Amino acid sequence: MTPESRPIKGACHCGNIRFDLTWPDGAPEIPVRKCGCTFCRKHGGAWTSHTGSSLDVELGNPALVSKYRFGTGTADFYVCSGCGVVPFVVSEIDGVLYAVVNVNTFENAQDYAFSSSASDFDGEDTGSRLDRRQRNWIPRIRITAGS
């Protein structure tokens, strides 16, 4: 983390999944993508990522975290079994983990400026989907399990 970057703290509702998102200072506005896929429509997922950011996740009790997959099966939605909240999603591409974060799980969300857009990637083929994630998703992720 550079001194110029902003750490953003977030968590699921019960606190079992916590994260620090380091956001580059050169990107004052946080873009929010309201995903139109079948899961996100039902769940109200609102995602953000920046290729200059990094994500540090701590799972309090990993046994209470389930990974949900659907569709192309190339992404894992981390769902807290304690409270049902989905703070982030990861996709492993060529051995590298990429992530997007649910802005609804930010703490102190009022401190940040968001810009919203809607998108719908249904029908996109798997190759284009993975390419897009590599271009846009958070490329530095650390997931540690409980203390």
Ligand SMILES: [Zn+2]
């Ligand atoms: Zn929870």
